[in-house]
Amino acid sequence: MALTETPLLFEFEVVSSEDLTFIPMCVRFNLDRFGLRISLAQWQLLPYEDRRLLARFPVDDDTEIEPNFDHALFEMLRTHANVEPEWFAPEEAPAxxxxxxxxxxxxxxxxxxxxxxxxxxxxxxxxxxxxxxxxxxxxxxxxxxxxxxxxxxxxxxxxxxxxx
Structure with a gap:
């Protein structure tokens, strides 16, 4: 699936996430989907354009459809923060x-x-x-x-x- 034209934000997120200072739900979804965890501080170390790009990835439950989110995140964090996200095992059957x-x-x-x-x-x-x-x-x-x-x-x- 292709990236969306703009970041995927709900109306309730616009006030807190429009400038992408906070991690929007679309990025949280993809982090959980791939079993990756980053801190708010790590998120905020990324340049705005990188955060904007991550917020444009599709929110589909199938990791095979868009496997590049995790690769993009790793490269961005290595480049701008010299860190890697933490791995965890995603839930097999989330509620x-x-x-x-x-x-x-x-x-x-x-x-x-x-x-x-x-x-x-x-x-x-x-x-x-x-x-x-x-x-x-x-x-x-x-x-x-x-x-x-x-x-x-x-x-x-x-x-x-x-x-x-």
Whole structure:
């Protein structure tokens, strides 16, 4: 797959990631997909144009489709920071891939925000990348400031007590 013309940013990310100071969800997705970890400090050592290029890689779950993200990241970090990303084994079956069950973390975050937990039909209708984003934002037990804006952007921000 080809690179996108512009970085892949959700509306809720624009304020915090438009200048690519922070690692956008599209880059986080590809890091997780390839089993690579970098720190925010390492990300910020990369020149803006390199960060912009990494944010243009496709967000497809198939590592065979676009295998150059990891190579590009390695070269950029070696060149500009004299470091390499840390490797880890990617999850074989992450919760966001399962369309028949909403991850517990998503339900927890929805509860913390006083929102209705998405039902299975709503969860299954989300694009895989959207499910990844919600699961990623919901991985910690405390409230995530981007969770509600993401739910709103994905059409799922329904108050807990609202009628169906």
């Amino acid at each position: 966001w891939r399962n369309v028949s069950a909403v991850p517990g973390g998503v339900a927890n975050q929805a509860g913390l925000a006083d929102l209705r937990t998405p039902d299975i039909e709503d969860w299954a209708q989300l694009a895989p990348f959207q499910r990844y984003v919600l699961a990623k934002l919901a991985r910690k037990p405390e409230a995530n400031h981007d969770f509600v804006p993401a739910m709103r952007e994905f059409g799922l921000a329904v108050p807990r007590n609202a009628a169906r």
